[in-house]
Amino acid sequence: MNRWSYVLIRVLQVIPTFFxxxxxxxxxxxxxxxxxxxxILGERATEEMVVKAKHxxxxxxxxxxxxxxxxxxxxxxxxxxxINLKVPVTRLILERMPVTLFLTLYAAVLAAALAIPxxxxxxxxxxxxxxxxxxxxxQLGLSMPVFYIGLQLLTLLGARLRWFPVGGYGNxxxxxxxxxxxxxxxxxxxLAAILMRNLRASILEVLQAEYVDFARAKGLRPSLILGKHxxxxxxxxxxxxxxxxxxxxxxxxVITETVFAIPGVGRLMVDSIFGRxxxxxxxxxxxxxxxxxxxxxxTDVIHAQLDPRVEAA
Amino acid sequence: xxxxxxxxxxxxxxxxxxxSLVAGLVIIGAFxxxxxxxxxxxxxxxxxxxxxxxxxxxxxxxxxGTDNFGRDVFSRVVWGAQLDxxxxxxxxxxxxxxxxxxxxxxxxxxxxxxxxxxxxxxxxVTFPFLxxxxxxxxxxxxxxxxxxxxxxxxxxxxxxxxxxxxxxxxKRAEYALAGQVMGYTPARIIFRHLLPxxxxxxxxxxxTDMALGILLxxxxxxxxxxxxxxxxxxxxxxxxxxxxxxxxxxxxxxxxLAITLAGVGFSxxxxxxxxxxxxxx
Amino acid sequence: xxxxxxxxxxxxxxxxxxxxxxTAVDGVNLELFPGEVLGLVGESGSGKSVTLRSILRLVRPPxxxxxxxxxxxxxxxxxxxxxxxxxxxxxxxxxxxxxxxxLNPVLPVGEQIxxxxxxxxxxxxxxxxxxxxxxxxLVGIPSPKERLRDYPHQFSGGMRQRVMIxxxxxxxxKLLLADEPTTALDVTIQDQILKLLLRLKDTLxxxxxxxTHDLGVVAQTCERVAVMYAGRIVEVAPAAELFAxxxxxxxxxxxxSVPGAGSTRRPLIPIPGAPPDLTALPPGCSFAPRxxxxxxxCTAQRPPLMDISxxxxxxVRLTACIHHDALSAAGEVTR
Numbered sequence: 011m012n013r014w015s016y017v018l019i020r021v022l023q024v025i026p027t028f029f030x031x032x033x034x035x036x037x038x039x040x041x042x043x044x045x046x047x048x049x050i051l052g053e054r055a056t057e058e059m060v061v062k063a064k065h066x067x068x069x070x071x072x073x074x075x076x077x078x079x080x081x082x083x084x085x086x087x088x089x090x091x092x093i094n095l096k097v098p099v100t101r102l103i104l105e106r107m108p109v110t111l112f113l114t115l116y117a118a119v120l121a122a123a124l125a126i127p128x129x130x131x132x133x134x135x136x137x138x139x140x141x142x143x144x145x146x147x148x149q150l151g152l153s154m155p156v157f158y159i160g161l162q163l164l165t166l167l168g169a170r171l172r173w174f175p176v177g178g179y180g181n182x183x184x185x186x187x188x189x190x191x192x193x194x195x196x197x198x199x200x201l202a203a204i205l206m207r208n209l210r211a212s213i214l215e216v217l218q219a220e221y222v223d224f225a226r227a228k229g230l231r232p233s234l235i236l237g238k239h240x241x242x243x244x245x246x247x248x249x250x251x252x253x254x255x256x257x258x259x260x261x262x263x264v265i266t267e268t269v270f271a272i273p274g275v276g277r278l279m280v281d282s283i284f285g286r287x288x289x290x291x292x293x294x295x296x297x298x299x300x301x302x303x304x305x306x307x308x309t310d311v312i313h314a315q316l317d318p319r320v321e322a323a
Numbered sequence: 324x325x326x327x328x329x330x331x332x333x334x335x336x337x338x339x340x341x342x343s344l345v346a347g348l349v350i351i352g353a354f355x356x357x358x359x360x361x362x363x364x365x366x367x368x369x370x371x372x373x374x375x376x377x378x379x380x381x382x383x384x385x386x387x388g389t390d391n392f393g394r395d396v397f398s399r400v401v402w403g404a405q406l407d408x409x410x411x412x413x414x415x416x417x418x419x420x421x422x423x424x425x426x427x428x429x430x431x432x433x434x435x436x437x438x439x440x441x442x443x444x445x446x447x448v449t450f451p452f453l454x455x456x457x458x459x460x461x462x463x464x465x466x467x468x469x470x471x472x473x474x475x476x477x478x479x480x481x482x483x484x485x486x487x488x489x490x491x492x493x494k495r496a497e498y499a500l501a502g503q504v505m506g507y508t509p510a511r512i513i514f515r516h517l518l519p520x521x522x523x524x525x526x527x528x529x530x531t532d533m534a535l536g537i538l539l540x541x542x543x544x545x546x547x548x549x550x551x552x553x554x555x556x557x558x559x560x561x562x563x564x565x566x567x568x569x570x571x572x573x574x575x576x577x578x579x580l581a582i583t584l585a586g587v588g589f590s591x592x593x594x595x596x597x598x599x600x601x602x603x604x
Numbered sequence: 605x606x607x608x609x610x611x612x613x614x615x616x617x618x619x620x621x622x623x624x625x626x627t628a629v630d631g632v633n634l635e636l637f638p639g640e641v642l643g644l645v646g647e648s649g650s651g652k653s654v655t656l657r658s659i660l661r662l663v664r665p666p667x668x669x670x671x672x673x674x675x676x677x678x679x680x681x682x683x684x685x686x687x688x689x690x691x692x693x694x695x696x697x698x699x700x701x702x703x704x705x706x707l708n709p710v711l712p713v714g715e716q717i718x719x720x721x722x723x724x725x726x727x728x729x730x731x732x733x734x735x736x737x738x739x740x741x742l743v744g745i746p747s748p749k750e751r752l753r754d755y756p757h758q759f760s761g762g763m764r765q766r767v768m769i770x771x772x773x774x775x776x777x778k779l780l781l782a783d784e785p786t787t788a789l790d791v792t793i794q795d796q797i798l799k800l801l802l803r804l805k806d807t808l809x810x811x812x813x814x815x816t817h818d819l820g821v822v823a824q825t826c827e828r829v830a831v832m833y834a835g836r837i838v839e840v841a842p843a844a845e846l847f848a849x850x851x852x853x854x855x856x857x858x859x860x861s862v863p864g865a866g867s868t869r870r871p872l873i874p875i876p877g878a879p880p881d882l883t884a885l886p887p888g889c890s891f892a893p894r895x896x897x898x899x900x901x902c903t904a905q906r907p908p909l910m911d912i913s914x915x916x917x918x919x920v921r922l923t924a925c926i927h928h929d930a931l932s933a934a935g936e937v938t939r
Contacts, residue, residue, distance in 0.1 A: 014558065027446055030442070030446050039459075039462075089749070114702075138569055141743070149590065151536060152590075153538075153582070153584075153587045153590065154582065154583045154586070155542055155558065155561075155582055157542060157558075157561070158579040161579075162568075162579070219703065221709070222705070224700055224771075226697040226699075227693060228692065228693035228719070228771065230723055231723070239711070243709070243917040244708070248337045257454075258451065260451040260454065261453025264453060265453075265545070268546060279457065279545055280377060280457075282461075283457065283461040284547070291461050295455075298454045299449045302450065317710055318710060318755040319755070319791070
């Protein structure tokens, strides 16, 4: 068995998991308290209106039939209509998704760009003031709520110093980068802290390995030893951690988009909760779960790329 | 020469209390005191309006200034400790207990219990934690009680994984096998022999988790899905002041510092406990 | 006799740690001649591996190396780091005990050979690849072309050690430092690797310093032997003479504690006691506390390494044992 068939097996494992996820979301929407019909029809709906609405929405069918329709609709990209906005949920999500994806990716890139060099500095200067400063700042950042970091950056760099805009996300790619810098920094900071801590520890561990001594004995330049031999090995565990934390990043996007008034799916989620827009909440929850599953698969692929020994695992 | 001193192995002097543990205890101790006796510590009522003293900066009279209703920010932060310490405890207590139980059982019995647990973990990690909590709160309705339910439904997983891994390691140890040979019941082996040796990482994580609980609670409070205004929850306090950040920075900044300090305190406590509880060879 | 190619003068390697000052290598003087295989033997912790690493300045902090490593007219300890990199892997190569941990697990072996070639030769592209294949062929790896893309974990233990040797030989070094190259291997594989090393030494005209704790390996491969104890060289002699007539009490103990190379069975006599604490060495001979021959003279002051080559032994013999005469008279190796 080679490592790519290992990845294939991981992909196949995701499918039943996602099926159960769909069952759960379906069940939650129908079995938990908080009646969607009341939300749709309002408090003063008559018995007749309720029966009619139930029929239109297919809610008078037996649950298995309802689930079958739910599944079929999902795979046809039909997530129902928004109660408040009266448009298909799929269209809403597709409209809002690019901003959130951009923001999340931007945050992930910023997190890696912060974490990797600083982890090297901290590891190579272990227990010096530089190491303590880097670890202290990140530890402090980990203890701060995302929205608090966002608000302070927004006030200081946006409103007071006017270095960055205080809302929106621009029209061109360059503008996106500029407008979303503070939100991405806010969102990525926690992840950067988690990655830095892990990477620092694994760099310290890898530096002890004998292949580092052998690489030095071969006469390789320090930059090559660090950038190739040490980093590649240290990244293996960090990539897995990165994948596991992408979920946290997507969750954080909900808060960040609210703080910075960015019209992405995170903001849509919060708005829908206050508007009791159940079809949108349900669609978003499924979309987020699908996204995370895709990231997990991607993580496995990168992991297999970095570590030739995965087949043994 | 100091040779003789080096040759005789002296028992190490009594282990000093780690500074991180002491610092963590002091910080969290202070917050617990605020939580228990807010009326003693806070100079004003957290909800009393005072239109004579609106949006005042920090002074000796109002240590952290006042908000747009003239409420004393320091008093609100102190009362907030009561709610946020409660959040720290209630978001983590059930996950800790339930997760430990499940982890111990699946770790000890393995096989199908393990397989089921593995599937459940796969499913839960598929949802972004915050999204799942928000979604559950959306269905149940905003408020602290529903937040506790939502977090508890998900949070036990981490403890289960930690304990399971530890128990699986411990199970192979001599004393566990000896227990089986002696004919002890599984319950006795698990709870009297294995668990005390396996629980350290879970206790250490518990401290981190309380910090995470406060972060989550304040985030939901900020979004309006957790504690409801005018309650003095730190996240709600920050949300209250967000429109005044440019003109009256103290309204949001001090509650934010309280959250950060509590987070640092729990982290230090966790580090200190990890050090204290780690078995030494 | 020709000029030595490598000369260690008063080489010291000291580790400053929280628990005290460890003197791992304590004033080592040693010469190595062109084309020679020198064995460096001793128990674990005697400082033999650290001596090897000190030559290439590979000792990790908090270790500090002092003294002189004279290599082809230069003192390696005073070279700049970039100059030193030319020497490492270029003029002097080193192989390690455990190829599984010394080879990078996430890089194909072809890449691990190629990067050394890129550092020390002008080769690139196809020529580089050809040279890598040649090297694998040289160390006896079957179908080398196909194996360039394989990772270390896809090789057997013996084959991995061959890969490491191939990497070490990449730029035709003049000296190979081998740190227990066969300890991790099965006996039959061990034999193959040693034969390979000897053959390569002859074809490439290298000198070799072979660090080992295995006297059988020494007997099989080395022309000359230096015995180390507690960071010091205690005896230097041609291999045959050392085995026939050890002139240091420690060497005698070492020979008596292992099965002889011959077929005759004899009782093994372990050396009593344990190696000394390197943070607190006794003032005189470090071996004195464990030595049956020890007298007050031995503990009074540290005995120097003395030249005892006489008319009966034309090659240089050195020993740091005051009682070397008594040894040669009384202490025959019990075989």
